Amino acid sequence: AQSVTQLDSQVPVFEEAPVELRCNYSSSVSVYLFWYVQYPNQGLQLLLKYLSGSTLVKGINGFEAEFNKSQTSFHLRKPSVHISDTAEYFCAVSVKGGSYIPTFGRGTSLIVHP
Amino acid sequence: GAVVSQHPSWVICKSGTSVKIECRSLDFQATTMFWYRQFPKQSLMLMATSNEGSKATYEQGVEKDKFLINHASLTLSTLTVTSAHPEDSSFYICSARGLAEHYEQYFGPGTRLTVT
Numbered sequence: 088a089q090s091v092t093q094l095d096s097q098v099p100v101f102e103e104a105p106v107e108l109r110c111n112y113s114s115s116v117s118v119y120l121f122w123y124v125q126y127p128n129q130g131l132q133l134l135l136k137y138l139s140g141s142t143l144v145k146g147i148n149g150f151e152a153e154f155n156k157s158q159t160s161f162h163l164r165k166p167s168v169h170i171s172d173t174a175e176y177f178c179a180v181s182v183k184g185g186s187y188i189p190t191f192g193r194g195t196s197l198i199v200h201p
Numbered sequence: 202g203a204v205v206s207q208h209p210s211w212v213i214c215k216s217g218t219s220v221k222i223e224c225r226s227l228d229f230q231a232t233t234m235f236w237y238r239q240f241p242k243q244s245l246m247l248m249a250t251s252n253e254g255s256k257a258t259y260e261q262g263v264e265k266d267k268f269l270i271n272h273a274s275l276t277l278s279t280l281t282v283t284s285a286h287p288e289d290s291s292f293y294i295c296s297a298r299g300l301a302e303h304y305e306q307y308f309g310p311g312t313r314l315t316v317t
Contacts, residue, residue: 119304130207130294130308131245138304177244186250187304188235193244 089114089180093192101200102170108163108195110152110178120161121179121189122152131177137161148172173199204228205297207309214285214316221281222312224295230275231297235306236268239292251278285316 094109112118119138123131135146142154152163161178175196179189204227214220224234233252237245249265251257251272259265267289269281278297282289292313296306 123308128292128311128313130205130310131296132308133305136305181304183304187298188247188250189306191244194242196242 089118089182089190091178091180091190091192093176093178093195095195096193097196097198099198099200100168103167105166106164106168106172106197108176108178108197110161110163110192112159112161112178112180114159114180114182116185117183119181119183119187119189120152120154121181122146122150122161122163123177123179124148125175125177125194127174134163134176168197168199170199170201172197203299203307205231205295205307205309207293207295207312209312210310211313212315214314216286216316217284219281219283220285220314221279222293222295222314224278224280224297224309226276226297226299226307229297229299229307231278232275232300233298234272234278235296235298236270236278236280237294237296239294239311241292245294248280282314285314287316290314290316 090113092111100106121136122134137154145151175194178192181187181189206225208223236248248263249257249259257270272278294311296308
């Protein structure tokens with residue numbers, strides 16, 4: 088079975104600073120990888136996904152992530168954050184050829200300070 | 202495209218009553234819908250998977266007699282919390298998956314349930 092580890096439960100950062108949210112996964116087979124954002128009292132919105140091909144994936148709101156197969160990681164990055172990026176971020180993995188039901192990490196709370 | 206709605210967005214009910222939450226795919230046909238539960242500051246916990254026209258598949262530890270799921274059409278699934286208790290208070294999120302992109306789910310905005 089696959090699993091996802093988000094190493095940081097909370098990441099505080101100042102506005103306009105860069106940020107990296109870490110995600111590592113475990114799976115014995117090929118996977119799809121996702122990052123979602125959740126604003127307070129809302130559902131999940133897809134930021135970006137890796138299905139195949141280029142390991143650098145660009146998403147919405149200026150976010151990008153890089154798939155690193157050897158390190159089984161899919162870290163999310165943004166070069167300059169805004170106050171409005173304050174939210175909960177979830178990394179998820181699903182197995183290719185399986186049920187495609189994603190397994191979610193526990194989430195990372197990004198807190199952007201002015 | 203790929204919009205999923207939930208109704209109501211929040212609901213307060215008394216202990217012992219039942220409450221129904223609707224999940225609709227607005228612009229696509231959802232062959233599979235998922236129901237999640239989320240506690241404060243925690244991740245999503247998958248409760249059940251439902252395919253249109255068939256019985257839902259519940260995850261281990263989820264009481265199927267308490268959380269009734271119906272997926273009667275390709276655009277509507279409902280979750281009914283029966284005989285609700287305060288411990289059922291939570292944020293319930295549905296998601297839907299279409300025919301074309303089996304690897305991606307589209308999430309609804311969630312329903313905040315408070316049982317008093």
